[in-house]
Amino acid sequence: MPELPEVETVRRGLQPVMEGRVIAKVDVFRPDLRWPFPEAMAERLQGRTIRALRRRSKYILADLDSEETLIIHLGMSGRMQITQSAPAHENHPAPERQKHDHVVFHMLDGPQIAFNDARRFGAMDLAPTARLEQHWLIEKLGPEPLGNLFDETYLIDALKKKGAPIKTALLDQTVVAGLGNIYVCEVLFRTGISPKRKASNLSAARVATLVPAIRSVLEEAIESGGSSLQDHRQVDGDLGYFQHNFAVYDRSGDPCKSDCGAKITRVVQSGRSSFYCPKCQR
DNA sequence: CCATTAACCTGACAGC
């Protein structure tokens, strides 16, 4: 489920139970996810206080009082599930380990948080907080789409150099960091731009419309996620929210929501599905 | 250098 809004929703859900709190114990049930876990990960986490829980692009960052930061990526199927809201005792038995729970964080006098990831495309690493921007997973990321460095001037310049279709260019995390397949499709629909259009051929004026569209799509999605946080924390994190608002994603064959009479079409670009309205998007 | 494709892994679902 994770593009930027989903990761932000997870971060906000975890913040009250992790930020400012002590990690009492960490269970690590396998040696790796996408890559091996860092050396002695459990030991380096245990006893540490989480000073802040931040996000960069699709990465969750937990700054520790050891001057290290835990980097977490959810991949395609990763979830952070709060499995217990109070310390375990006889009337409150410890939760059972679910299938694909790979790492469990036990917070001091608090809940447990299980990292669950069926496909194991997720990742965790530890890096010095002061040099996080130089970490190999972080250093090539483009600007945050909701941050100040992302604006019309920047995007016009970045797309000028891209011979790829605009759909592919917006998925490129070095152009802008955090968009995924769903939100790129939605953004292109809102701006009336065909996913097949070459990025470098778009007029500056059309590129400029992408910036506020990207911001509003992401903000609306985060807003929707926020409203289901309560459920997310109590139940299973897999609650849908923003998908009810999709204009094009996963709607192939359905009528375009602009009532233009055309049907949403699916094409494959760079091995991934693009959904768009062939009439509204040119 | 750039752009496209295959690969990583499991699960859900459609069709037979």
Next chain:
DNA sequence: TGCTGTCAGGTTAATG
């Protein structure tokens, strides 16, 4: 029911 094929929110390594 169970098999087979396809597809999935991401990103990297390999290939052209």
